[in-house]
Amino acid sequence: MTKRFFLNGLVLLTALTVGLALAGPVLAADTIKVGVVGPRTGAAAATGKAFEEGIALALDRINGQGGVLGKNLEVVFEDTAGDPAKAASGIEKLITKDKVVMVLGESHSSAALAEIDVANRYKVPLIIAEAWHDDITGKGYKYVFRAGPCNSGVVNDNILGFVKDNGFKKVAIVAENTDWGMGIKQLAEDGLKAAGVPFETIITERKSQDHYTELNKIKNFGPDLVLAFVYGFGVHYFIAQANEVGLSPQPALILEGAGPPSLWPEFWQTVGDAGNLELFVSRMHKAVQLTAVAKEYGEAYQKKFNKEPTDYKSRSIFDVLLIGADAINRANSTDPDKLVEALEKTELTVGSGVVKFDNTPGSYRYHQWQPPMLIIQWQNKEQVVVYPKAGATGELKRQ
Amino acid sequence: MSDFLLYLTNGLVIGFIYALSALGVSLIVGIMNVINFAHGELYILAGYFSALFSVGLGLNPALGMALGVLAIFVLGLIIERTLIRPTYGNDMYSLIITFILSIVLQNAYLFVFGPYPKKPPNWVRGSTEVLGLFFYGNQRLASLLLALAVIAAFFVLLHRTWFGRVVRAVSLDREVASLMGIDPVRVNLVSFGLGCALAGAAGVILTPIFPVTPTVGVGVSLTAFVVVVLGGMGSFVGCLVGGLVLGLVENFGAAYISSGYKHVFGFIILILVLLFRPAGLFGQRRL
Numbered sequence: 079m080t081k082r083f084f085l086n087g088l089v090l091l092t093a094l095t096v097g098l099a100l101a102g103p104v105l106a107a108d109t110i111k112v113g114v115v116g117p118r119t120g121a122a123a124a125t126g127k128a129f130e131e132g133i134a135l136a137l138d139r140i141n142g143q144g145g146v147l148g149k150n151l152e153v154v155f156e157d158t159a160g161d162p163a164k165a166a167s168g169i170e171k172l173i174t175k176d177k178v179v180m181v182l183g184e185s186h187s188s189a190a191l192a193e194i195d196v197a198n199r200y201k202v203p204l205i206i207a208e209a210w211h212d213d214i215t216g217k218g219y220k221y222v223f224r225a226g227p228c229n230s231g232v233v234n235d236n237i238l239g240f241v242k243d244n245g246f247k248k249v250a251i252v253a254e255n256t257d258w259g260m261g262i263k264q265l266a267e268d269g270l271k272a273a274g275v276p277f278e279t280i281i282t283e284r285k286s287q288d289h290y291t292e293l294n295k296i297k298n299f300g301p302d303l304v305l306a307f308v309y310g311f312g313v314h315y316f317i318a319q320a321n322e323v324g325l326s327p328q329p330a331l332i333l334e335g336a337g338p339p340s341l342w343p344e345f346w347q348t349v350g351d352a353g354n355l356e357l358f359v360s361r362m363h364k365a366v367q368l369t370a371v372a373k374e375y376g377e378a379y380q381k382k383f384n385k386e387p388t389d390y391k392s393r394s395i396f397d398v399l400l401i402g403a404d405a406i407n408r409a410n411s412t413d414p415d416k417l418v419e420a421l422e423k424t425e426l427t428v429g430s431g432v433v434k435f436d437n438t439p440g441s442y443r444y445h446q447w448q449p450p451m452l453i454i455q456w457q458n459k460e461q462v463v464v465y466p467k468a469g470a471t472g473e474l475k476r477q
Numbered sequence: 478m479s480d481f482l483l484y485l486t487n488g489l490v491i492g493f494i495y496a497l498s499a500l501g502v503s504l505i506v507g508i509m510n511v512i513n514f515a516h517g518e519l520y521i522l523a524g525y526f527s528a529l530f531s532v533g534l535g536l537n538p539a540l541g542m543a544l545g546v547l548a549i550f551v552l553g554l555i556i557e558r559t560l561i562r563p564t565y566g567n568d569m570y571s572l573i574i575t576f577i578l579s580i581v582l583q584n585a586y587l588f589v590f591g592p593y594p595k596k597p598p599n600w601v602r603g604s605t606e607v608l609g610l611f612f613y614g615n616q617r618l619a620s621l622l623l624a625l626a627v628i629a630a631f632f633v634l635l636h637r638t639w640f641g642r643v644v645r646a647v648s649l650d651r652e653v654a655s656l657m658g659i660d661p662v663r664v665n666l667v668s669f670g671l672g673c674a675l676a677g678a679a680g681v682i683l684t685p686i687f688p689v690t691p692t693v694g695v696g697v698s699l700t701a702f703v704v705v706v707l708g709g710m711g712s713f714v715g716c717l718v719g720g721l722v723l724g725l726v727e728n729f730g731a732a733y734i735s736s737g738y739k740h741v742f743g744f745i746i747l748i749l750v751l752l753f754r755p756a757g758l759f760g761q762r763r764l
Contacts (some may be wrong), residue, residue, distance in 0.1 A: 118592070119587065119592045119691075120592070123591075123592035123593060124593060126592075281735070283739065283740070285696070286739065287686075287687040287688075288487075288491065288687070290483070290487045290728075291484060291487065291728055291731040291732045291739075292731070294480060294483050294484070294611070294732070295732070298480065311593075311594050311688070311690070314594075315687070315688075319614065321604075322603075322604040322612060322613070322614035323604070323611070323612050323613075323614075324604070324612040342593075344593060344594060347596075348594070348596065348688065350599075350602065
């Protein structure tokens with residue numbers, strides 16, 4: 079009797095499991111999936127954390143307002159670690175296995191340059207959030223959009239203006255030997271040359287932890303500003319060591335060209351007091367709320383995480399998800415070509431401003447929207463906006 | 478001139494630290510003919526422990542460091558007993574097993590500690606003006622002194638104690654040593670533990686300067702192997718010289734040739750040495 083009971087139970091269990099497995103996809107079909115790519119490990123792993131926060135807030139907002147096409151939006155977040163090989167296989171997995179209708183995000187140019195090829199090949203819309211290399215949109219791929227900064231935008235609209243406005247006399251450029259680093263360094267050099275400001279460039283490895291040699295070379299050049307294009311924890315060591323060798327904050331201020339590393343919690347732990355007067359690029363500050371959505375974002379973040387938002391990339395991915403959901407709703411379909419059409423017609427208010435893509439082909443501006451960027455200085459552990467002057471909350475301090 | 482002195486100082490500091498890190502590998506290679514691929518992972522585990530003890534538990538940094546090294550020593554004993562001992566007589570297996578161990582540990586660290594860099598607080602802050610010519614970080618100088626102390630202690634252990642004599646004997650000729658009454662299994666156990674402890678010592682000394690993440694171990698292991706091969710397998714003086722050579726070449730190369738390819742110079746030197754002196758600079762099975 080026990081044996082029969084056991085066997086019957088086993089058959090019943092199998093039937094239930096198979097039934098549920100078959101019903102699974104049917105139940106799951108009540109959501110629309112999009113993929114997010116970004117660094118959950120690697121030198122910029124803290125951005126992965128910021129992305130997670132932004133994704134959570136975006137899902138709350140989007141699904142709270144009815145979702146997309148009447149269904150809930152679901153996000154699958156794939157780790158690309160800033161490595162092109164991982165990025166290509168990650169996005170391929172999202173497209174072929176998870177069957178996402180759209181891919182969003184990315185924070186490393188090397189990874190993004192690999193992803194745009196895959197997305198374009200599979201004809202899946204890809205909206206880049208925070209990978210800055212011009213070529214990402216410069217290649218003119220139909221399915222690739224960028225609702226985030228590009229190197230040209232950051233250098234021409236912000237960094238060069240900042241240098242000229244404040245009369246810096248000699249600039250040292252330190253760039254990591256990655257796609258982003260080399261790209262932005264070239265633009266900075268061209269801009270400084272055109273402006274007649276003497277400069278010197280030093281290349282460094284992103285993973286390097288010892289910068290004494292590079293710093294000594296810079297010190298001999300005698301700059302009053304150092305542009306540090308290093309995206310990762312490596313820049314913390316750079317700043318701490320710059321202080322040790324007597325380079326910063328006197329005689330030279332450091333402008334960290336990526337932004338988030340100066341906002342990560344480990345910054346003050348590793349850098350100590352050397353972080354005071356350090357400058358960095360950003361697009362979020364509590365005193366500079368350009369839209370109502372920005373205010374709502376700040377409030378939602380405070381409510382959900384019990385602290386103020388600090389890393390601007392959490393809002394970057396939030397904005398991009400809003401753009402994606404809006405496009406799906408306006409296209410009233412998940413067909414890729416209809417989505418591209420809808421994206422091109424985007425006019426949406428997000429946290430960083432009002433999004434409108436430029437659809438003129440032939441340059442990096444194709445399918446690009448440059449959000450307004452800020453240059454912020456740490457003054458006594460407070461963030462003070464020092465550029466552009468129109469949005470400044472304080473004066474630049476040199477000592 | 479002050480430039481040259483800065484590069485020289487930095488090269489020596491980094492070089493001594495490379496040497497300390499490589500001593501552990503060399504000891505294990507010399508005694509047991511086992512290449513410990515998990516060397517870098519033990520280095521960073523010691524770093525994590527010292528960060529955990531001083532930051533998480535609030536212990537005195539020195540105590541945190543000592544406990545960290547002790548923990549790695551014990552872990553080394555356990556690894557030897559469970560993983561290495563079954564592979565005696567077959568060098569290939571031990572190589573594979575330590576390689577697998579390194580991968581397992583890397584992923585374990587990612588899971589347990591997360592991807593962010595961790596470090597214990599600096600023992601000293603600020604910098605000193607050296608000879609009135611350049612500034613050098615105090616933490617680096619402190620680490621250098623401690624590294625020198627550990628290296629010196631190791632050589633004293635090797636040449637002035639009974640245990641050191643045993644180690645040298647087994648390294649020269651295992652069979653004859655066992656005929657003389659030395660228990661090679663016991664020696665292996667303690668040597669492996671000691672090798673791991675040396676990796677751990679390098680870890681706790683360096684972590685205040687270079688925070689640890691789950692993957693920096695790969696670079697550490699690689700550097701240690703380069704130093705050991707450069708200096709000659711099984712030679713501790715070779716380790717010291719190899720470490721210094723590597724540190725100096727890297728710094729001078731980065732300073733005068735190119736800083737983007739800093740790590741290539743070490744490999745170039747390695748290739749040159751191996752071409753002309755395949756056994757390494759001091760390579761002979763002699764301590």
